[in-house]
Amino acid sequence: MKNVVSDFSAEVSLEGASGGTLFIVATPIGNLDDMSPRATRVLAGVDVVAAEDTRHSGRLLSHLGIQKRLVALHDHNEKDRAGSLLAELEAGRDVALISDAGTPLISDPGYVLVREARAAGFVVCPIPGPCALVAALSAAGLPTDRFLFIGFLPAKRSGRRASLESLSSEVATLVFYESPHRILESVRDIAEVLGPDRETVLGREITKTFETFYSGSVHEVLAELEQDPHGTRGEFVVMIRGAEPCAGDSDEAILDVDRVLKVLLAELPVKKVAKMAAELTGLSKNELYQRALALKDD
Structure with a gap:
């Protein structure tokens, strides 16, 4: 799959794909001047805007001089409403998801819709912007x-x-x-x-x-x-501010972990090394995997 950004031919087109695009659009958290030109262009170009509070978002769209069909999508109705929005995408219509302020899904609704849209094969395109x-x-x-x-x-x-x-x-x-x-x-x-x-x-x-x-x-x-x-x-x-690292997180302890990883890397693949080192040290397997990769590259 290849995403191609254009003026709006729907902002994102997908080679060989059908259906509309779901845009995740960040909106201002206070100062309306933080609304990006791209976000405004996307909202003007989509067919439907799914909003946490349609009255609140209606005022934003009015300020931008945009008139769109608004659909409420909030914590209490998202599971039920996701199906109808997927039907819009299936029909080839573009949908924008916005929250009351900031970036959708960051302590705001949208997870169910985004997950189901991706599972159904639709393009989900983030339009970045304000985030508190x-x-x-x-x-x-x-x-x-x-x-x-x-x-x-x-x-x-x-x-x-x-x-x-x-x-x-x-x-x-x-x-x-x-x-x-x-x-x-x-x-x-x-x-x-x-x-x-x-x-x-x-x-x-x-x-x-x-x-x-x-x-x-x-x-x-x-x-x-x-x-x-x-x-x-x-x-x-x-x-x-986070807690002070315990003694086990000292530079000396990190060096000891590196020694363990280096010995294991001489005999085993990185994935296996991370698993064994996690069992030996009690540290995160993911962090050890990344550390082992870096040591291998060095």
Whole structure:
């Protein structure tokens, strides 16, 4: 299969394929100037727009001067609605999927539709653009070489604390979304479960008029929120520095793992080496596979 990008002849055409294309279109998370020309062109060219909230998306399309048939696709109806949208694609009509803000499927509906469309052989084409977690991370000053996106933590305190407990030793930067009416409770739980000194950055109202970043230890961030009269307004991206690596993650331990991999690589294929090394060390088979590949190339 070969994807060919054009002005819109439907933006993507597939040699030897029939049916419409499903476009996954990112839309602004606040500032409407972040809408890309390509995203606007795609929305103007498709036959149907599947939207999380048709009233909200209708206002966006009106702002762009676009009139389209809107179909609601949200958490409560996605399984039922996916079939009718696949029928649109089968009939050769192009469909765009948008969420209320940002990139669809990132803590938003769309997974069922995308999975079924791909399984049915239709082209699924991403139209990249705004994403709150990526925008916030880029300005947070926390490590981004490895991060773990959690979506939303559980609403109830017991579930939220249990989730935080399970993440307490994670070395990657933790990222999740939080609503304004739970933000103070969540930050208090972070301080209690992960410790008051864990470095934390909160991004509030990203790309909007009152965009604000709070940073420091969890204790300091909590104090800032409590003192800010606007500290519980808007949508939040919460970012927490990962835990310090344990002794087993030291440079010396990595060298020992490399020695194991090198010995095994002398006798076995990479896939087998990764499996055996994972059993010996307790480390991730996927990570060991990538490390073994790099050592083999060297």
